[in-house]
Amino acid sequence: MSWLILCLAGLLEIGWAIGLKYTEGFTRFWPSVATVVSLLVSFALLGIAMRSLPVGTAYAVWVGIGAVGTAVLGMLLFGEPTEPLRLVSLGLICAGIVGLKLAHG
Template sequence: MNSAWIYLIVAGLCEIGWAIGLKYTEGFSKLWPSVATVVVMILSFVLLAQAMRTLPVGTAYASWTGIGAVGTAILGMVLFNEPKDVLRLVCIGLIIAGVLGLKFLAKE
């Protein structure tokens, strides 16, 4: 795995962090959760930009959002008791399949 994909994976993990962080900011009314969320947002964008230096924009952006969507959905189930029905899990699996397809089919 090259460094662009490492940047992209870490950027996706940061996206999960800021998406979950938004919940804890309570509409940016809590100072420290808001500060942490904004810092992680900026880090996520910086890392995504680094990955896009070599990866195709469509591959990088779709993979970044896919990682973020899957991680946020799973943490939403764990942390906030969001629904865990089978169809939702199947859809999450389809997103994972799409991200993996982009990873292994990308011509870098």
């Protein structure tokens, strides 16, 4: 169950990271509210997951999910670069996330 909670926390991290773009420097009310709520819930779920997962593993997986998801959505939503090296690097982050999960059991 902790892994599911951690994955949800990571997805919400993607939400608040992408949401920051839509807040336009926190000048837009509803995108700002959604971003802050997503941030708070993401942190809370990360804390819950850390009750039974090692802190280093949980944090690395949370950041990895957020980084990869945010980068991919940046490419899809905002036309950010999709060079091969960037895609390979994101794949390596994914491999690291899988490795941490396999190492924990």
